[in-house]
Amino acid sequence: MLILGALLFLGTIAKAEYNSYNTKTSYFWVYDNSTTLNTNQWTTFQFGSQACNAIHVSGVFRHGARWPGDNYIMEMTPLQNKLLQHIPNIDKSPYRFLKTWKNLYPLDKEKELIPLGAQEMIAIAGRLGRRMQSFLIDKLDRLIVMSANKQRAQASAKEFYKSLIKTTTGQDRNLTTIIINNTIVRYYDKCGGVDSIKKREGFLKEYDDFRNGQFFTNATDSIVRRLGLVDTALSKDEVELIYQMCPYDRTCFSRNDWCSMLSDDEKDIMGYLKDLETYYEEAYGHPLLANNSCPLMQNIFNGMDDAIKGRAENKRYTAGIFRFGHSETLIPFFAALGMFKDSYPIRADNYKAMKNRKFNTANMVPYSANLEFVLYECANGTSAKEHYLKLFHNEIEVPIPGCGGLQCKYDDARALHADMIDNCDLESICKEPAVSAERRTLVNGVMLFLALLFSNSVKNL
Numbered sequence: 001m002l003i004l005g006a007l008l009f010l011g012t013i014a015k016a017e018y019n020s021y022n023t024k025t026s027y028f029w030v031y032d033n034s035t036t037l038n039t040n041q042w043t044t045f046q047f048g049s050q051a052c053n054a055i056h057v058s059g060v061f062r063h064g065a066r067w068p069g070d071n072y073i074m075e076m077t078p079l080q081n082k083l084l085q086h087i088p089n090i091d092k093s094p095y096r097f098l099k100t101w102k103n104l105y106p107l108d109k110e111k112e113l114i115p116l117g118a119q120e121m122i123a124i125a126g127r128l129g130r131r132m133q134s135f136l137i138d139k140l141d142r143l144i145v146m147s148a149n150k151q152r153a154q155a156s157a158k159e160f161y162k163s164l165i166k167t168t169t170g171q172d173r174n175l176t177t178i179i180i181n182n183t184i185v186r187y188y189d190k191c192g193g194v195d196s197i198k199k200r201e202g203f204l205k206e207y208d209d210f211r212n213g214q215f216f217t218n219a220t221d222s223i224v225r226r227l228g229l230v231d232t233a234l235s236k237d238e239v240e241l242i243y244q245m246c247p248y249d250r251t252c253f254s255r256n257d258w259c260s261m262l263s264d265d266e267k268d269i270m271g272y273l274k275d276l277e278t279y280y281e282e283a284y285g286h287p288l289l290a291n292n293s294c295p296l297m298q299n300i301f302n303g304m305d306d307a308i309k310g311r312a313e314n315k316r317y318t319a320g321i322f323r324f325g326h327s328e329t330l331i332p333f334f335a336a337l338g339m340f341k342d343s344y345p346i347r348a349d350n351y352k353a354m355k356n357r358k359f360n361t362a363n364m365v366p367y368s369a370n371l372e373f374v375l376y377e378c379a380n381g382t383s384a385k386e387h388y389l390k391l392f393h394n395e396i397e398v399p400i401p402g403c404g405g406l407q408c409k410y411d412d413a414r415a416l417h418a419d420m421i422d423n424c425d426l427e428s429i430c431k432e433p434a435v436s437a438e439r440r441t442l443v444n445g446v447m448l449f450l451a452l453l454f455s456n457s458v459k460n461l
């Protein structure tokens with residue numbers, strides 16, 4: 001009996017749910033509940049003979065889980081109908097759910113925060129409130145909440161703030177002042193210089209090659225066979241739509257049916273394709289992508305500079321800044337910090353070798369992904385004070401790249417990024433490169449208009 005129980009238990013572990021869906025991954029699916037959670041664990045630490053106390057916290061958050069965009073919502077029912085038409089004997093098919101599946105996605109709420117996304121924020125803020133309780137408790141009127149102008153970002157900020165106050169004080173308090181600053185949180189918007197690099201021929205070569213390669217093609221074929229489709233094939237777009245609907249149906253409605261259409265290997269392949277796109281388009285494809293995040297880098301470090309100065313002059317200073325944005329807010333910034341950088345680039349031809357890659361967007365930027373810098377003042381008896389910086393990603397302490405250990409001398413961390421902090425010139429980064437005279441005549445108003453329209457429709461992850 002005991003042995004049977006143990007076997008059943010092992011069986012459930014072996015069949016752990018597949019939870020890695022790039023930027024459509026819920027924070028709950030990747031946050032490890034066994035992560036240490038002690039009251040004030042981020043507030044103080046002992047460093048050799050020095051006692052270090054937090055003096056400032058600076059956070060960057062991606063919004064929580066959201067509804068799909070209208071483009072996806074409108075493609076779902078046609079796909080359902082196509083599959084229904086081409087699966088014979090649907091009543092005997094493992095995919096008979098297609099007969100009753102309803103497209104319940106509200107077009108008028110496209111991309112807005114869903115209840116699961118609010119829950120993610122509430123959980124994260126609750127843990128932060130505990131981890132920094134004695135720091136936060138008397139500084140709640142010295143916090144700044146900043147957001148992108150989108151509903152999902154602002155709604156995330158509100159849920160976060162409410163939960164943070166509740167955990168630290170037990171009080172019900174709504175967020176009343178929210179600073180909307182797209183320059184800092186959506187620095188990547190309308191940046192012509194970066195956009196023109198992305199439009200260069202061959203910029204997404206690795207992505208295109210993998211999408212046209214054997215892994216993706218074989219996966220498509222095996223999905224067609226598994227579904228039992230007759231007299232039709234699936235386009236690459238349709239395969240990708242199934243891959244998107246799987247996590248959307250899970251996060252929005254707790255429905256798993258679409259996920260059952262894909263094997264774990266196929267999901268790995270789709271996931272790699274998406275990671276390739278993100279790697280080249282938003283992170284390590286060109287150094288300007290990272291440089292573009294300088295307004296955010298500057299805002300974070302200036303806030304810490306001000307805290308150090310405020311302490312030294314015994315003046316009131318901002319104790320915490322929490323910013324709410326998008327996956328695109330975090331990804332180029334990760335690249336600027338040098339995070340999630342593998343020893344060599346991910347490419348179309350090294351899929352197998354990069355299976356355990358650092359650049360895995362499901363872990364990097366699930367919904368509600370977060371990055372917290374905590375600045376500490378350390379003192380050794382009465383000797384001079386020193387400042388140290390710690391970095392937390394998705395609530396796990398991580399080293400600051402280029403700095404060695406887990407705690408970094410503040411001046412060293414700042415020096416690593418001094419150029420971005422002190423010489424951030426978004427105008428020059430985003431300036432369109434000069435075009436030749438013949439080309440300029442081509443770039444007439446209509447083309448510019450179309451380009452703007454297009455670049456807006458593919459943005460806003």
Ligand SMILES: *[C@@H]1O[C@H](CO)[C@@H](O)[C@H](O)[C@H]1NC(C)=O
Pocket residue numbers: 028029030031032033
């Ligand atoms: C952590 O706990 C939450 C809530 O109980 C659960 O939904 C989630 O699946 C757990 N996550 C992991 C990675 O175990």
Ligand SMILES: *[C@@H]1O[C@H](CO)[C@@H](O)[C@H](O)[C@H]1NC(C)=O
Pocket residue numbers: 172173174
């Ligand atoms: C906070 O806002 C919610 C909804 O917007 C409202 O129902 C609630 O009464 C507010 N709470 C406080 C303490 O103001």
Ligand SMILES: *[C@@H]1O[C@H](CO)[C@@H](O)[C@H](O)[C@H]1NC(C)=O
Pocket residue numbers: 180181182183184295299
């Ligand atoms: C946003 O932040 C930038 C950079 O700090 C600043 O120059 C700008 O005035 C701010 N905009 C708003 C609307 O607050």
Ligand SMILES: *[C@@H]1O[C@H](CO)[C@@H](O)[C@H](O)[C@H]1NC(C)=O
Pocket residue numbers: 214215218
């Ligand atoms: C794709 O399928 C072909 C034909 O079955 C096979 O020879 C090839 O090894 C497969 N390639 C990959 C990368 O799975």
Ligand SMILES: *[C@@H]1O[C@H](CO)[C@@H](O)[C@H](O)[C@H]1NC(C)=O
Pocket residue numbers: 287288291419420
């Ligand atoms: C990006 O910034 C770094 C350091 O700030 C600088 O050395 C480099 O030239 C910049 N690259 C581009 C393409 O602007």
Ligand SMILES: *[C@@H]1O[C@H](CO)[C@@H](O)[C@H](O)[C@H]1NC(C)=O
Pocket residue numbers: 049050380383
């Ligand atoms: C701290 O104090 C110890 C002993 O008093 C001394 O050896 C050490 O150098 C001091 N460290 C710093 C950073 O001041």
